[in-house]
Amino acid sequence: MAFARLEIKTPEQVLVMREAGLVVGRTLELLRDAVRPGITTGELDRIAEEHIRSQGATPSxxxxxxxxxxASICASVNDEVVHGIPGDRVLREGDVISIDCGAIVDGWHGDAAITVPVGEIAPEVAELLRVTEEALWRGLAAVRLGGRVGDISHAIESYVREQGAYGITEGYTGHGIGSAMHLDPDVPNYGKPGRGPRLKRGLALAVEPMITLGTSDTDLADDEWTVLTSDGSWAAHFEHTFALTDNGVWVLTALDGGAARLGDLYGGPATA
Structure with missing residues (x-):
């Protein structure tokens, strides 16, 4: 089977992507701390844009x-899966908000997402967040030089299926990333191992499970951006950008490069 030509980065280009990734990671930590009942999604967007630009980067x-x-971030609340447009919506106790953020440094992109509770949330929603974030790290831990993109997809799906009757969105996937925010290949959150393009040194991918408490079906809002679950069930979204080096996986948007999580799952983070 033939696959699209993939963009392979030099070690120097990966280092610039790391700079973009750190801008994204630090912006998301700033926003995590800012989330509280009473703040609007528009206020979070203003915080994000100001911080991104203060670092010499550009919002993707x-x-x-x-x-x-x-806007400079996607702010998706409760049953909004992804691509929510920030505005005057006020966050309330018990909500969850998925924040997706991207930044460009010298033409190279970083992209990551977190889902944040607003105050105290229902136990089943807290478990959804845990499962989704863990599924992301299981996908990253499945990466090996010479492996396949399908290995990532299979690891995500297998973990989620083991945890319960969750929905895995099918129309929205991870993706290649580098000189553009979205490049080949797609990285689905389900699939069989050993399928898809081969994982090579210099390849960079954004992995992003989007998991729901109900259906895998989604609808597009009238704003032509916001994606919602068809049954109104709540959703979670976590994402990281990684590059594959001779030493393994380097999570470019994690402030520690992936050390805390991949140290247990994979054997430690990589560097360029």
Whole structure:
């Protein structure tokens, strides 16, 4: 089977992507701390854009696509899976908000997402967040030089299926990343191992499970961006950008490069 030509980065290009990844990671930590009942999604967006630009980077999302995305983060609340547009929505106790953030440094991209509880949340929602974040790390831990993209997909799906009757969104996937925010190949959150393009040194991918408490089916809102679950069930979204080096996986958007999580699951983080 033939696959699309993949963008392979030099070690120097990976280092610039790490700079972009650190901007994204630090912005998300700033936003995590800012989330509270009473804040609006628009206020979170303003915090994000100001911080990204203060680091000498450019927001990836602002003006992206058609219609042009009007903000620097995606802010998806409760049953919004992804691509929620920030605005005057006020966060309330018990909500969850998925925050997706991207930044560009010298033409190279970083992309990551977290889902954050707003105060105290229901136990089943807290478990959804745990399962989704753990599924992301299981996917990253499945990466090996010479492996296949399907190994990542299979690891995510297998873990989620073991945890219960969750929905895995099918129309929205991870992706290649580098000189553009979205490149080949797609990285689905389900599939069989040993399938898809081969994982090579210099390949960079964004892995991003989007998991729901109900259906895998989604609908697109009238704003042409916001994706919602078809049955109104709540969703979670976690994402990291990684590069594959001779030493293994380097999680470019994790502040520690993946050390805390991959130390247990994989044997330690990589560097360029």
């Amino acid at each position: 999302f602002l003006g992206y696509g058609e219609p042009p995305f009007p």
